[in-house]
Amino acid sequence: MGWAGVNLFFVLSGFLITSILIDARDKPHYFRNFYGRRALRIWPLYVLLLVVVYLNADWFVGLRCCKQSDRSLAGLHLLCAESFHITMPPAIGQTWSLAIEEQYYFLWAPLVRFLRYPWMLAALLLAAFASSALFDHHPWLTPTHTLIHLDGIAMGSLLTLGIYTLRSAGVFALDWP
Numbered sequence: 154m155g156w157a158g159v160n161l162f163f164v165l166s167g168f169l170i171t172s173i174l175i176d177a178r179d180k181p182h183y184f185r186n187f188y189g190r191r192a193l194r195i196w197p198l199y200v201l202l203l204v205v206v207y208l209n210a211d212w213f214v215g216l217r218c219c220k221q222s223d224r225s226l227a228g229l230h231l232l233c234a235e236s237f238h239i240t241m242p243p244a245i246g247q248t249w250s251l252a253i254e255e256q257y258y259f260l261w262a263p264l265v266r267f268l269r270y271p272w273m274l275a276a277l278l279l280a281a282f283a284s285s286a287l288f289d290h291h292p293w294l295t296p297t298h299t300l301i302h303l304d305g306i307a308m309g310s311l312l313t314l315g316i317y318t319l320r321s322a323g324v325f326a327l328d329w330p
Contacts (some may be wrong), residue, residue, distance in 0.1 A: 159250055160305040166254055167309025173266040176318050184297050191255075199251065206244045228301040235297070249297035254297055257306050271318045271324065 177183055233255035235248050268274050285304035288294055294301055 163302060163305030164309040167306035168313050171310040171313035172264055178266055183266055191258055202245060253302050254301050269315055274314055278307045278311045
């Protein structure tokens with residue numbers, strides 16, 4: 154049942170992030186504000202975790218978890234590449250979901266800003282949702298790969314886009330967000 158919780162997390166994240174992006178689309182400093190808030194919320198603890206794990210803090214992980222080859226990949230963790238299944242020390246193996254979110258933030262914010270018509274965003278989200286199903290059992294992808302988990306984030310973003318579009322059309326009045 155853990156995967157259901159992760160997928161629900163992705164749906165909620167897609168919903169909330171897309172609502173934030175749509176609400177801020179026409180405001181000044183769109184990118185600075187969005188990425189700055191994400192960085193301040195996520196990166197301090199994430200970097201601290203990486204430092205502790207890669208320094209082989211026995212008091213934290215209870216065993217020597219990093220080989221020299223693992224340490225050479227530390228830079229890739231800063232690029233949030235865990236979801237592509239690089240070699241990871243066991244103490245940070247669960248950060249793949251954070252990596253997927255970070256990749257989503259990086260790509261989705263410019264698309265929301267510059268694709269002005271909701272149908273354009275909806276077409277991209279539907280393509281992401283469909284591609285996730287196509288890649289679900291592909292032999293060269295691991296269960297934590299980004300392409301497999303696009304469906305949850307896309308679904309949450311589609312929900313937000315639908316509510317925004319209905320509200321803009323005057324179908325129902327709903328305070329945004």
